Amino acid sequence: MKIVVQVKLLPTAEQAAALRSTLHECNDSANWVSQVAFDRGVPREYELRKHTYAELKARGLGAQAAQHVIKKVRDAYTTLHANIKAGNLGKRRSKRRVRAESKPITFRAGAAQPYDDRCVSWQHDAGTVSIWTTAGRLKGVRFTGSADQLKTLRGYRQGESDLIERDGAFYLLATCEVPEAELNANPDGFLGADLGVVNIATTSDGDVFAGRRLNRYRARQLRLRAKLQKKGTKSAKRRLKQRSQRERRFAADTNHVISKRIVAEAERTSRGIALEDLQGIRSRVRLRKPQRAAVHSWAFAQLGQFLAYKARRAGVPLVFVDPAYTSQQCFECHHIDKRNRASQARFRCRSCGVVAHADLNASRNIARKGEAVWNAGRESRVPAPA
Structure with missing residues (x-):
């Protein structure tokens, strides 16, 4: 199973200047390659290399860096075409799709630049890396991370690492191939989670x-944010930039803590985990304007992803179930009625009269559905011989 470990680089002032210059040069070159690809109808990677490799070398990029720049651009167009084909950018003549198709893809100055083992090497005992830059090879660049991150990095790093700059700090995102635990094929029931x-x-x-x-x-x-945007001074803009990622990091940390506790409980009790399939919820749910910010800023998908990869590492089965009627159906008698949901927090069955917390009732319905889905997947659909 592939996971990404992020470590923070601690360069000196001279090293930071070289890293920043390298990222700017690589992404400026990527913008030029993107323009060439757009003008030529986005050719295959091999053909794109013929039109751009010599110029990238002349710009001062090394052989491996030039190859990664070309591949990064081609992969970006592949992703764009996949999103268009899947309808993620709207219909054929929608403004968003027309805007995406009418101009070449651009890359930010601090966007990620891939590095392979020829361009970056790790000295785990010393806590340093040796990394290629346009100013030459930098040796002894210190890095730091949590104890768990460093342990995973030392034991399982495999493949490319991406160098990025975020808010003036540099990070390496290393790909690690972590072995999965043996899946519990016979779970003792399922733990339902209502999000x-x-x-x-x-x-x-x-x-x-x-x-x-x-x-x-x-x-x-x-x-x-509203207060700082209204003020509009240079100091306010600087403060806005500092706060731009804080909410995202806070929400991600919250989701990590929750997912870790749910998976640990399922592993301890030898159960699986059942979740609602909430894909596309933003387009399905109709909300009043005051409610939109709360729902659209909540990372349903992120918590689901955290639960999925933590469950795989622990060998815990995880299934996604149809969310239809989980909040309207009584867990005790299975009666479905829209009026069963008396309020946001209160559930009262119109048939059997059971009263429960609405989210608890829904989570138990999800657990029951999860067990049914798991058993249905294990049953043979081939008819027995006569």
Whole structure:
């Protein structure tokens, strides 16, 4: 299983200048290659290399760096065409799709630049890397990370690493091939998890991970952004830039903590995990304007991804179920009625009269559906011989 480990570089002032210059030169060259590809109808990578490789070498890029720049551009166009084909950019004549198709792809000055083992080498004992730059090879560039990150990096790093600059700091994103634990093929039931905004996750065991703290933090950040944008001074713009990634990091940390606890509980009790398939929820759900910011800023997909890869590392089965009627169906008698959901937090069955927390009732329905999906996937659909 591939995961990405991010470590922070701690370069000196001279090393930082060389790294920044390298990223700017590589991405400036990528913009030129993108223009060539756009003018020539985005040819295959081999043909694109024939038109651009010599010029990239003349610009001062090394052989491997030039190859990675060309591949990065071609991969970006491949992703764009896949999104267009999948309809992610709208219909044929929509403004968003026309805008994407009418101009070449551009790369930010600090965008990621791939490095292979010829361009970067790791000295784990010393905590340093040796990395190629346009100013020559930099040796002894220090890096840091958490103990778990450094352990994973030392034991499982394999493949490319990406150099990026974010808010004046440099990071290396290393690809690691981590072995998966043996899958528990006979789980003792399933742990259902209902995802939401008021409560980020509620499990069928009754554990509630409230979103009150995260929602308060987001509301405060929204007020601060509005205040700084209204002020409009240079100092306010600088503060806005500093705060731009804080909410994202805070939400990601919250999702990591929640997913780790859910997977640990499922592993401890030898159960699987069942989640609702919430793909495309933003386009399906109709909301009032005040509710849109809360729903559209909440990372449903991110929490699902964290749960998926942590479950794979622990050998815990994970299934996604149809979310239809999970909040309207009674777990006890299976009666479905829209009026069963008395309020956001209260569930009262119109048939059997059971009263429960709405999210807990939904999570138990998800657990039951997850077990049914898992058993259906294991059953043979071939008829027995007569």
